Amino acid sequence: MTKTAEQIAESHVFEADVARLLHMMVHSVYSDRDVFLRELISNAADACEKLRYEAIETPLLLGADAENRITLTLDEDNRQLVVEDNGIGMSRDEMIEALGTIARSGTRVFMERIEANKAAEGAQLIGQFGVGFYSCFMVAERVDVISRRAGTQEAWTWTSDGKGSYSVSPETTLTVAPSRGTRIVLHLMEDAKQYTSRWTVERIVKEQSGHVPVAIRLVEKPGKEPVQITDGTALWTKSKSDVSKEEYTDFYRSVSGQYDEPALTVHFRAEGRQEYTALAFIPGTQPFDMFDPERKDRMKLYVKRVFITDDADLLPRYLRFVRGLVDTADLPLNVSREMIQESPILTAIRKGITSRIITAIEKLAERDAEAFLKFWENFGPVLKEGIYEDIERRPQLLTLARFRTSASNEGYRSLVDYVKDAKEGQNAIYYLAGGSLDQLKASPQLEGFRARGIEVLLLTDSIDSFWTMNAPDYEGKAFKSITQGAADLAQFAKLDGHTMPEGDNESAATFLAFAKEKLAGQIADVRASDRLTESAVCLVAPEEGYDRQMEKILRNAGRLQDAAKPILEINLLHPLIKAIASVEDDAPYQEDAAFLLLDQARILDGDRPADPRRFAERLARVFQRSVPS
Template sequence: MPAETHEFQVESRQLLQMMIHSIYSNKDIFLRELISNASDALDKLRLASLRGLAADAEVSDLHISIEADSTARTLTVRDNGIGMSRSEVTELIGTIANSGTASFLREWRQGENALGAESLIGRFGVGFYSAFMVADEVTLVTRRAGERDGTRWTSTGEGTYTIDTAVTPQQGTAVTLRLKAVDSDDQLHDYSAAWKIREVVKQYSDFVAWPIRMKDAGLEPDDGTDPVDGDAEAATEPETLNSMKALWARPREEVSEAEYAELYRHMSHDWSDPLETIRLQAEGTFEYQALLFFPSRAPHDLFTQGYRAGLHLYVKRVFVMDDCEALLPTYLRFVRGIVDAQDLSLNVSREILQQDRRIAMMHRRLTKRVLATVKDMMSRDPERYFTFWGEFGRAVKEGLITDPPNREAILAVSAFPSTHDTHSPTGLREYIERMAAGQEHIYYLTGDSRQAIENSPHLESFRERGIEVLLLSDPIDAVWVDQVNEFEGRRLRSAAHSDAEESSDSDDKAGRAHERQEEFSELLAWMTQQLGGDVKQVRLSTRLTTSPACLVSDEGGLTPALESVYRAMRQDVPRSLRVLELNPGHPLVTGLNAAFGEHRDTADADLGDLAELVRDLALLAEGGMPSDPSGFTKRVADRLGRGL
């Protein structure tokens, strides 16, 4: 096929220039990115070969080769991995951030002074283009294993790139950089120097499982002098630059936190250090090792449908599968890491993994270990725990619905805002320790926001009695509380349910309410009939102190928050009538009762409007919306007009 020259799209060109000049603060990163890409290509070829999908490929000596020419000022990173076809080059290399470029640019510009530009690394696979930080021109030559023709991609990183057919005798990919000139004062960034290449590989890529070799390394002494004749034989032997020691297979005392952090960054493409590192070694009838990481912050797409979850699966240090979702439940999808098993078939598919009892065994063990680590973090380092929970708590709470066997363990590591503390969430054990004398249950209230919940009339009697209430405003909260009944023998009860009162207080208040029942009995009966299509019953309240009215649900009934969740999911929600409770000490209620007493025989539309106004006020107080907003507005306007 003839050579083709294409222009970068405007936003792609802006992204490229932004990345070259702004994103990476450390130029050394470009070599790490190119080596990581080469390592991935070798992993893919090995996997294809094991599955019989690359029968013609050469796999006897898979490696990465680095070739530097200080005279010509070129640097080549070469691998004999899977390679790419022309169509793959066009799709993967020919365009930058082929989806989401505009949002990437907006987010970077908005967050440049907040999170820092480096926080965006890895989000759109732009690591390859970091080569333009140090190169005036980048040429990629690749041939996919099993194909005859290769492809050449060339660009100066400005406005265009060229794609052409290439003749190359070797499968794999070679990326050649025509390096920029180095100032005499900037020898630390001379990437044609062997010592610099060794330094960067050791720092960033020492753990790569494939040998990274540097050709003719011996030809360049570190002191800059010419090699002696006796070094000629050594000069012909490529030098292997990396140790290739898997961190998870090395003794714990031999691995530094910096090495763990670099492995995490390599796997996750996250610029930050991990928040927590977990090592696990299982021995017995089925042996495996695991090295897991909690990120420092949640990925931007954690709750999107296309989020790629799962751990890297190895068998005897041979790569088998990335994003292995079968190893952890979905609600722990933010965990990154590696699992290296000793007794699994290499030629496995995702469907087979789902059915393998050994995978199921690892799934259970890894899940328990992750939850145990969160529990330990909760008591050992509360500040770190609150960081974790703020980033991933919403995902973890999904397990309360999807993972009943671990429900108690998930509740034990969960924290929720409450009326006890306006700054930090509380664990359920801490809640129990603070329970008021005689309190039997754990109380909660769901709603659209913390502010709306805190202003709810349902909390009035709980504040008066000094009883703490959990304030649950995540949409998922309304779902899991509907399915979780208790924690450590204590029932979880909604403060908005009709019987959400402790017995002693309830009995006292019920007695006082009974004394006033006769005074309000006719009004209550009339309002029940008047609002019959919208409420189940109208009665006096034992919970209100300052608000005129509130709406309560029967035990087991759908809360407004749960109804909202189901409607958002486009599910049919059966109509649930609630109880309207009136505060007999509020002027609005006593005034309504007096007005009804004067006109009980001829109760007019004006009193009917007032009854509906009281119901709508109760809806608004809990964050709801009247069923007839225009009618509510008219009633309020009329009342205000009369009062002027």
């Protein structure tokens, strides 16, 4: 600065309680220091947009430099970062008004002027709160702003350390002042010198401001040639017909951090009460964080192509495998632009995006069964969480769901298929939940249903035990666990090859009553079974309460201290039961047999004997009795 300039430099105090507000900005409003660069780039983009608008009436404002740009210059030696644009620039009065008053936004005033003229069409203005600029004091111990208003000769310098005052003076050094626009010089703090690293700055720009409507260039060191790092275009603003599959794939990889190809791309623009653009991808493989306990969605929110947050809950948690973004100009923001206000607009956007994604999945199921099954194998366990959580879309999600069943062999079946092939008079959709498919297929509770040709859903995901309790029915048929309550199978005839010789079972019925008396302390009831055709015994849960699998989940999680006593079902026609019942003159033997049958049922159910030592003792006595003397 020349001596003359020094003599006429003006000192000012901020027109607000700057010490308090800047402290809030630095320590409370922004949780991530990186956002300062996003804010400065947003302001620079606004300045270029203002110039574009004013040049419509006054083309001379552009002069010979018609291409808008933003340039970032790194100076590691002097610990400086420079952010420069060739936009509209500021006069002295505009500089004092825009930078000297906290929470007064030149952008907002500009928008109000445009609206008054009813000529705001196409003006893409980002910042409207006037505090984003001050975030630079999180990283800078001093900030110099040198600006020249387009169409004027005078340039001005604004300088402040953010602690209560600032100065404004004429800038007469030609090499310092831009020919048009604004140059912001950040004198970085010692602990902020990483912002002179090309890798750091380029990463922040691409993550947070890679799609602002102005090209961004980077100068790695003063005197070096600038390198363009963004081109000022946003893929999602283009028409779908103008974007190639390769471009979608490249963009998907950039937002997801994965190297596969998207299984499904959903790209649309919503118009009406809310206007926004969404670009969402369903990955071709499971993301590594799909089962993150926090279950957060991974959609990014942009406002007018400026990244705002990736924590806006734009999708329900059961669609957290989706990657992509939403760009809107309608969403209200708070002063920091980081915390999105809960509002009817956000709710409408979330609802609209969710509906479009589920519709796209439905269309995939209709047109490409093979691709849909691959999608289901990857994301079915997560999508089923929506059956439990999303009452409004539950019918859609139930129709989308695919299941392994007792009739599907190695394939999948839909509920539409199940209902279509249900037995006449069958008013329930039967299911069996457990830890593995092999375990379920070998379950004794399944025998009676298989013998009668009644299809049973085989559910192996933890969420299955929850949604089946919440989903009341599908197409009028209630969901019913085959491990709970009575099977009510007598109305259905057994298939050929699944009958057992009837014979006299009077002694077996007598043994059943005996077992019920001896086991009374451990079980709720002992009853004859119509669900068993091959096994001698099985356990089922009472009609009210939880089924067997749900009890295990809650017990293992420490959420169920006192589980309901199970019911022991005995197949009175099984040869083992008849053999035990025929020994009517040996009550100690029948008592040991009753307890061993109960432990056998526990083992078949995936549990251990209640008392391993007594189990072994009883087993030894039974073996000894069977050995000829």
